[in-house]
Structures are given as C-alpha cells and as structure tokens.
Amino acid sequence: MTPILYGVVAGIIFGAISVLVMLPMKFDNARQAYTASFFSRFSIGFVVPLIGLPLPMWASGLFIGLLISISDAIVTKAYAPILIMGTFGGGLVGLVGGYVLA
Numbered sequence: 854m855t856p857i858l859y860g861v862v863a864g865i866i867f868g869a870i871s872v873l874v875m876l877p878m879k880f881d882n883a884r885q886a887y888t889a890s891f892f893s894r895f896s897i898g899f900v901v902p903l904i905g906l907p908l909p910m911w912a913s914g915l916f917i918g919l920l921i922s923i924s925d926a927i928v929t930k931a932y933a934p935i936l937i938m939g940t941f942g943g944g945l946v947g948l949v950g951g952y953v954l955a
Contacts, residue, residue: 854953854954856902856903856950856954857902857903859902859950859953859954860898860899860900860901860902860903861899862898863898863899863901863902863946863949863950864894864895864896864897864898864899865895865898866898867894867895867897867898867942867946868890868891868892868893868894868895868898869891870894870942871890871891871893871894871938871942872887872890872891874938875887875890889925890925893921893922893925893939894938894939894942896921897914897917897918897921897922897939897942897943897946898942898946900917900921901913901914901917901918901943901946901947901950902946902947902950902954904917909947909951910947910948910950910951910954911944911945911947911948911951912944912947913947914943914944914945914946914947914948914950915940915943915944915947916943917943917947918939918940918941918942918943918944918946919936919939919940919943921939921943922935922936922938922939922940923936925939926939
C-alpha cells in the first residue's frame with residue numbers, strides 16, 4: 854500500500870469515527886460541526902504517513918495530531934476532547950502506518 858492510499862483510508866476512517874462520536878451531541882449547526890470535524894481528522898490521517906519526521910511514525914502521528922487539533926480546540930474552547938482525540942488518533946494512525954507501510 855502506498856503512503857497516499859494509506860493516508861486517504863486512515864483519514865476517512867478517523868474522520869468517520871470523529872463524526873460518530875459527535876452524533877449524540879447537540880449543535881446550532883450540526884452539519885457544519887460534523888463537516889469541520891471530519892475534515893480536521895481526515896487531514897490528520899492523510900498527513901501523518903506523508904510527513905517524514907526524524908521520529909518513529911507513531912511519535913510523528915502524536916505530534917501532527919496535536920498540531921492540527923490545536924486550532925480547533927482554541928476556536929471551540931473544548932480543549933480536552935479535541936486535543937486528546939486528535940493526539941491519540943494521530944498516534945494510532947502512525948502506529949498502524951508503521952506496520953502497514955513497512
């Protein structure tokens with residue numbers, strides 16, 4: 854599997870999980886919230902396997918997940934859930950990618 858294909862698949866899965874977690878919550882504009890969440894998480898899944906930091910892939914995933922999630926957390930003021938899910942998800946994408954792409 855190529856890094857781009859893995860990134861697309863991982864991004865779609867991570868984005869879908871993020872939206873599923875948000876479904877029970879109430880928003881003024883749910884469609885906008887779900888779309889923003891999906892694309893934020895998709896970007897983490899897509900970027901992690903494509904960036905070659907001098908770290909193990911899981912550590913790169915943690916770092917990239919945190920960096921991409923910070924802006925969403927600041928805007929929404931929901932720091933803990935957004936930063937935890939983004940960081941953990943990025944690390945998981947990197948961990949699995951380390952095996953799939955090896």
